[in-house]
Amino acid sequence: MFEKVLVANRGEIAVRVMRACEELGVDTVAVYSEADKNSGHVRYADEAYNVGPARAADSYLNGDAIVEAGEKAGADAVHPGYGFLAENARFAALVEDSEMTWIGPSSDSMELLGEKTSARKEMSAAGVPTVPGTDDPVESADEIREFAEEAGYPVAIKAEGGGGGRGMKVVEEESEIEDKFESAQREGEAYFDNDSVFVERFLEAPRHIEVQIIADHHGNVRHIGERDCSLQRRHQKVIEEGPSPALTDELRTEIQESARDGADAADYYNAGTFEFLVEDTDRGEDGLLGADSDFYFLEVNTRIQVEHTVSEELTGIDIVKQQIRVADGEELPFSQDEVELDGHAMEFRINAENAANDFAPGTGTLETYDPPGGVGVRLDDAHRQGDEVVGDYDSMFAKLIVWGADREECLARSRRALAEFEIEGVTTVIPFHRLMLDDDAFSTGKHTTNYLDEELDPEEIEEAQEKWGPTGGAEGGEDEEVTERDFVVEVNGKRFEVNLEERGAPPIQAANGSGDTQQLSSAGPSGGGSDDGGASTAEGEQVTAEMQGTILDVNVEEGDEVSSGDVLCVLEAMKMENDVVASRGGTVVEVAATEGESVDMGDVLVVLD
Structure with a gap:
């Protein structure tokens, strides 16, 4: 067994992997950005290394820095978690070329199945049904028009390296093709370092069913049941459950075996998820989708998934431990017949978002953080009361x-x-989840992937937020007296914690003006925002950033005439693109935002005369 594993991730999934390592007697190494100096995964690890500034592209997506940290720490293996570099074949190859072991499928399998067009070809050859679409990337908007004219609208433009709805744009009519083609390319480049896209027929109201796979180096391929991820918003999963309440046992078995066939044909090993879309073409009197329902391969996630916990609760199999054992060369200890599903499980993503405000992401300090417990309740998280939920990364900070x-x-x-x-200080989606549990469509299991976006009344979400949601984002008071002081010191990039105790001394004010923990670092200040706080001296109406994020695109120049509703720039926050629009017509007198720049809430982006 490995002696030390580096976890190339952050937050709750990093802690989840570290807990599995600890139970296996394996030491852990964390990596962290400047924004995550005091994060829970850093506290939990046996040792931790700074890999760069807050911007993910310069830290958690910096494969060279992560491998260097692993080598410096003497790690035997690297576990990528999910997100960031978890499905990056080049990073996997970088680890494979080092002295460390990659805990995941081979980089060749990741490249084959991570690119959607090659995955479609591989699955078709294995006899797994695929959604009608292009087998190769499209190079122009004209190619998309040609496909749409033949297949009919709507169509989906998808990033080759995409997943989880990112890099996917649905085109309802011809006039949308140009903008959505460019947007899909931009997201593919930003999130997956690949701007290639393909196009396929968009299934408007399917069920989203996925099959958990685990395979070893000895030719053993097992599925660990299926999960239903049909409750989605903008193609992002919200609540996942298993088994699916919509399938007959006959259809369930057919989909599960298709996943095994696909994994076998691709010589896949370690954990992965084969995702399918199921159309309502054979619904019986019991309301379930039968064996004659059409189902199509969607994609393979060549990593552990957010919702792997559902399968673990149903089977008792620790999937992360199995990943580590498989990577160490062990054979799977159970046969397919020994995989038994018991009961029903659901996962609720606890995101720092205001569902009543179009699920706008937010930040804040967890002034109160009191999770539930009791029989049948599990919580995966990395935060504790008093921790800050930062806005530099995904908005999910816990899973129930x-x-x-x-x-x-x-x-x-x-x-x-x-x-x-109980959570105070940060607005979360908990009120929305409580609403869903009493919603007829969800509680009876009749919802589809378009239910939230097209059928649920937004007023119900607003009422739920008022009924069950705290105000969130309240400012916490400062401690009156501080006698214990925690210092964080970095030496050659490695993190050390120092605890000092002074009697009767005034609190030390941190450099950012909040809290009582002084940060000492050999690294320079992290990027993000202008030195003057995004201020502008130009006269006129200032258009400011409504949230912290990164400028993906600037659409205007000084002197341009704009109308109300025109997109001035595109701001990426919490992995979602947000159009910054003009509230009125006017002339652009200043453009303060630049492409690739990190901005803070309130920073001036554009000034209109």
Whole structure:
């Protein structure tokens, strides 16, 4: 077994992997950005190394820096978690070329299945049904028009390296093609370092079913049941559950075996997820989708997934431990017949978002953080009360997983657990989750992937937020007296914690003006925002950033005439693109934003006369 594993990630998934390592007797190494100096995964690890500034591209996406940290720490292996570099074949190859072992599928498999067009070809050859679409990347908007004229609207433009809805744009009519083609390319480049896109027929109201796979180096391929991820917003999963409440056992088995066939054909090993879309073409009197329902391969996630916890609760199999053992050369200790699903499980993503405000992401300090407990309740997180939820990365900071003997008990237990979950200082989606548990479409299992975007009344979300949501974002008071002082010191990039105690001394004010922990670092200040706080001296109406993020595109120049509603620039925050629009017509007198720049909430982006 490995002696030391570097976890190339942050937050709750990093802690999840580290817990598995600890139970296996393996030491852990964390990597962190300037924004994450005091994060939970850094506290949990046996040792930690700074790999760059807050911007993900300069830290968590910096493969060279991460490998260097692993070599410096003497790590035997690297576990990527999910997101960031987890599905980056070049990073996997970089680890494979080092003295460390990659805990995941081979870089060749990742390249084959990570690119959507090559994955489609591979699955078709294995007899797995695929959605009608292009087998090669499209190079122009004209190619998309030609496909749409033949297949009909809507069509989906998808980034080759995309996943989880990122880099995917749905085109309803011809006039949208140019903008959405460029947007899909931009997201593909930003998130996956690949601006190639392809196009396929868009299925408007399917079920989203995925099959968890684990395979070893000895030719053993197992599926660990399926999960239903049909409750989505803008193609982002919100609540996941298993088993699916929509499938007959016959259709369930057919989809699961298709996933195994696909993994076998691709010589896949380690953990992965084969995702499918199921159309409502064979619904029986019991309301379930039968064996004659059309289902199509969607994609392979060549990594552990956010919702792997659902399968773990149903089977008792620790998927992360199996990943580590497989990477170490061990054979899977169970046969397919020994995989048994017990009961029903659901996972609720706890995001720092205001569902009543179009799920706008936010930040803040967890002034109160009191998670639920009891029978059948599991929490995966990395935060503790008093921690800051930063805005530099994904908005999810915890996951609540609930198990019940059947779906009805799981729903009831979930209602109880979410009602017990107390969070103050940060606005979360918990009120939205509580609404869903009493929603007819979801509680009866009849929802599809378009339910949230097209059918749910937004007023219901607003009412739920008012009923169950704290105000969030309140400013915490400063400690009156501080006698214990924690220092964080970096020496050659490695993090050390120093604790000092002074009696009767005034608190030390941190450099950013908040809290009582002084940060000492040999690294320079992190980027993001202008030195003057994004101020502008130009006269006129200032258009400011409504959230912290990164400028992906600037659409105007000084002297341009704009109308109300025109897009001035595109701001990426929490992995979502947000159009910054003009509230009125006018002339652009100053453009303060530049492409690639990190900005803070309130920074001036554009000034209109």
